[in-house]
Amino acid sequence: xxxxxxxxxxxxxxxxxxxxxxxxxxxxxxxxxxxxxxxxxxxxxxxxxxxxxxxxxxxxxxxxxxxxxxxxxxxxxxxxxxxxxxxxxxxxxxxxxxxxxxxxxxxxxxxxxxxxxxxxxxxxxxxxxxxxxxxxxxxxxxxxxxxxxxxxxxxxxxxxxxxxxxxxxxxxxxxxxxxxxxxxxxxxxxxxxxxxxxxxxxxxxxxxxxxxxxxxxxxxxxxxxxxxxxxxxxxxxxxxxxxxxxxxxxxxxxxxxxxxxxxxxxxxxxxxxxxxxxxxxxxxxxxxxxxxxxxxxxxxxxxxxxxxxxxxxxxxxxxxxxxxxxxxxxxxxxxxxxxxxxxxxxxxxxxxxxxxxxxxxxxxxxxxxxxxxxxxxxxxxxxxxxxxxxxxxxxxxxxxxxxxxxxxxxxxxxxxxxxxxxxxxxxxxxxxxxxxxxxxxxxxxxxxxxxxxxxxxxxxxxxxxxxxxxxxxxxxxxxxxxxxxxxxxxxxxxxxxxxxxxxxxxxxxxxxxxxxxxxxxxxxxxxxxxxxxxxxxxxxxxxxxxxxxxxxxxxxxxxxxxxxxxxxxxxxxxxxxxxxxxxxxxxxxxxxxxxxxxxxxxxxxxxxxxxxxxxxxxxxxxxxxxxxxxxxxxxxxxxxxxxxxxxxxxxxxxxxxxxxxxxxxxxxxxxxxxxxxxxxxxxxxxxxxxxxxxxxxxxxxxxxxxxxxxxxxxxxxxxxxxxxxxxxxxxxxxxxxxxxxxxxxxxxxxxxxxxxxxxxxxx
Amino acid sequence: xxxxxxxxxxxxxxxxxxxxxxxxxxxxxxxxxxxxxxxxxxxxxxxxxxxxxxxxxxxxxxxxxxxxxxxxxxxxxxxxxxxxxxxxxxxxxxxxxxxxxxxxxxxxxxxxx
Numbered sequence: 001x002x003x004x005x006x007x008x009x010x011x012x013x014x015x016x017x018x019x020x021x022x023x024x025x026x027x028x029x030x031x032x033x034x035x036x037x038x039x040x041x042x043x044x045x046x047x048x049x050x051x052x053x054x055x056x057x058x059x060x061x062x063x064x065x066x067x068x069x070x071x072x073x074x075x076x077x078x079x080x081x082x083x084x085x086x087x088x089x090x091x092x093x094x095x096x097x098x099x100x101x102x103x104x105x106x107x108x109x110x111x112x113x114x115x116x117x118x119x120x121x122x123x124x125x126x127x128x129x130x131x132x133x134x135x136x137x138x139x140x141x142x143x144x145x146x147x148x149x150x151x152x153x154x155x156x157x158x159x160x161x162x163x164x165x166x167x168x169x170x171x172x173x174x175x176x177x178x179x180x181x182x183x184x185x186x187x188x189x190x191x192x193x194x195x196x197x198x199x200x201x202x203x204x205x206x207x208x209x210x211x212x213x214x215x216x217x218x219x220x221x222x223x224x225x226x227x228x229x230x231x232x233x234x235x236x237x238x239x240x241x242x243x244x245x246x247x248x249x250x251x252x253x254x255x256x257x258x259x260x261x262x263x264x265x266x267x268x269x270x271x272x273x274x275x276x277x278x279x280x281x282x283x284x285x286x287x288x289x290x291x292x293x294x295x296x297x298x299x300x301x302x303x304x305x306x307x308x309x310x311x312x313x314x315x316x317x318x319x320x321x322x323x324x325x326x327x328x329x330x331x332x333x334x335x336x337x338x339x340x341x342x343x344x345x346x347x348x349x350x351x352x353x354x355x356x357x358x359x360x361x362x363x364x365x366x367x368x369x370x371x372x373x374x375x376x377x378x379x380x381x382x383x384x385x386x387x388x389x390x391x392x393x394x395x396x397x398x399x400x401x402x403x404x405x406x407x408x409x410x411x412x413x414x415x416x417x418x419x420x421x422x423x424x425x426x427x428x429x430x431x432x433x434x435x436x437x438x439x440x441x442x443x444x445x446x447x448x449x450x451x452x453x454x455x456x457x458x459x460x461x462x463x464x465x466x467x468x469x470x471x472x473x474x475x476x477x478x479x480x481x482x483x484x485x486x487x488x489x490x491x492x493x494x495x496x497x498x499x500x501x502x503x504x505x506x507x508x509x510x511x512x513x514x515x516x517x518x519x520x521x522x523x524x525x526x527x528x529x530x531x532x533x534x535x536x537x538x539x540x541x542x543x544x545x546x547x548x549x550x551x552x553x554x555x556x557x558x559x560x561x562x563x564x565x566x567x568x569x570x571x572x573x574x575x576x577x578x579x580x581x582x583x584x585x586x587x588x589x590x591x592x593x594x595x596x597x598x599x600x601x602x603x604x605x606x607x608x609x610x611x612x613x614x615x616x617x618x619x620x621x622x623x624x625x626x627x628x629x630x631x632x633x634x635x636x637x638x639x640x641x642x643x644x645x646x647x648x649x650x651x652x653x654x655x656x657x658x659x660x661x662x663x664x665x666x667x668x669x670x671x672x673x674x675x676x677x678x679x680x681x682x683x684x685x686x687x688x689x690x691x692x693x694x695x696x697x698x699x700x701x702x703x704x705x706x707x708x709x710x711x712x713x714x715x716x717x718x719x720x721x722x723x724x725x726x727x728x729x730x731x732x733x734x735x736x737x738x739x740x741x742x743x744x745x746x747x748x749x750x751x752x753x754x755x756x757x758x759x760x761x762x763x
Numbered sequence: 764x765x766x767x768x769x770x771x772x773x774x775x776x777x778x779x780x781x782x783x784x785x786x787x788x789x790x791x792x793x794x795x796x797x798x799x800x801x802x803x804x805x806x807x808x809x810x811x812x813x814x815x816x817x818x819x820x821x822x823x824x825x826x827x828x829x830x831x832x833x834x835x836x837x838x839x840x841x842x843x844x845x846x847x848x849x850x851x852x853x854x855x856x857x858x859x860x861x862x863x864x865x866x867x868x869x870x871x872x873x874x875x876x
Contacts, residue, residue: 051832408826409841415817415824420802421867423827423860424839424849435846446845468832472860618803683804703804 049478094214103247141168156202188320342438419617422470450577540719556589570594605668612662615686619657649734657730660710
């Protein structure tokens, strides 16, 4: 397909190093462009992000800033993929004599292409050595001197998702190579049962008559090979997909029996002659585990995973009894490397800016233009000294979860879920085609494993104003701008915070505000975010939950790298993938991931409603329920005389739609909760969420199951606190309709005005 | 290991049977029902037809390409291969989502026949 507007060959992409800043903070912008050499930068304040013709349209306000200039730009290189580089300045891993490599592996794509396991190999110049997997799926060891490359290859292909000990010893004096390949399969750790008696063993002996050309500039790598990048930099190719467990290098040629002994017990790794012995199970603590891979050998050649290989995973010796690394860290040495992972694009900064003292808190972006090409790099300015009574929490953790999702391109079930054919643009195609922008937590890596990390140190092309998701509506950030636009239009003074602020500062960042307003879909919450919200409410805070399917997934962050969110989708919930058995705990913060509901904190306990159904064909409306007529709370419906309302909206034509939450006393909805209104007019494209289905049976769509619905609820909390929940993602996109003069807008205004008044609220 | 996935045999057999059933549901009235409401509540017969075609495997699956955010639109076919661009299907441009949804529906039922 050729692009008629040539968008694919000409584009600007960028990201910033911080997503939340305040006065005097510095922020850097990284820009890469293709087919463009200069861009004009303009700071803008973002007001509304939905171009739907029935709404107010896209709104931005250009801001004066020293940043507003023309910048030279170029295509910047992105190193995609996981691997670990070993700093080996002394050349300890380039022995002149005999040596041995050993590594426990669980390959996931053994027949995809050549993959490096343990290498000191320059694939561009064919110099060095390596132990890896051939393009047709066999273990092999090779040596290259720049003139020729000689290989010794196993004669038994590797099975995917089964554990092996792989190794090779080489004595250049004799040329003898011993290749070792044996399964390490028990009843739990591999795809197949040991009862099958499969032949995992593939031993080969051979001769290599050349010596490796070991160049000082060539890195020793776990899970890849070196190559010269497009700008001459050290790049990594032949990246491995699969797990690696304990591995090392020994300065003599082990015999077959010595490999067998290591396979039987790590205690048999030779005590003498170890050049490196990476204990991938070392380093677990109460905070989980980071990217450092510890060398417990005498040379301490510790290394760092690149683009965050996944840890806290079962290893070759997992016995299936303990389901968390906190119980048996020695069985959790698995590190999963993915050739297509991306955490940090690591581009050179294009410009830097210091946030001026008087800049009002809000949603901002650096707008970049060149001819018809355009890019926005959004970021959020919080108040250094809060003054407003209202704060909106921009759901940055949830924006990350969906960052650059590829659902329409890679998931065949998307069209049935959407109930419509996806609507894609050239920008969608460019971002999916490039393979350089990373994946979302709704995607799978090339080897089928779910993506559990997402970071904002890369361009996120669907976290942009104007962006429309394939389901023919805005989603997440551009949808949340409809709340911002409503506040602006109604003349409220507001400030913004992000999930990152809430995670870092907890209730302290909410406390200055009388009322907190959420985004339309605050789905991903860390424990600190949950606690901060709960503490705020307990202290008399007031919360308007302007969305649905919120407070759903348990996430975590490393304190050192707040730009990267982690989630493991466990065995329940509406999930794009499922973590493997024994791998439900996050490596950051050492928390059990999955749903908050399964951690005894169903969203109903916090906001009165929780995820009930989702559908994307059409949205419905609301009808008032008996509590709406109670004089104590009927003020919520001032100016809304009709029993039904919300049969309009920029999100599929109604205020009740997309994803929806329900009142449920058994899940912790506060007993005194007012159920003010409920959804109507939904189709069977809205089925019950999977976590509520214990036995499946026909008829679980919204036309046959009364619990597939959105509820609007209100309740009070301690110390004059209160919660108002709208139960629907589509609610926010209904606010701007009819020039903001509509029943949904009236209800929001009634609630917000009441919440801003001091003193007790009606119960 | 070059073993065959025999699940495909079951899929092919099942699909053969279902296609026959779906084909029998396609009538001029059903096509007209879709034209009048391309998304949303449908009769049981039309629901079965759209459920079938929406579940199709990705390679060659139709999608909508928005030339501009709110039209015009063109039909594309997804590659089903990660990173590989979709292909345009035909030259025609459609002014509204309803028009292109229905055009895609017609192509899909034509493929079933």
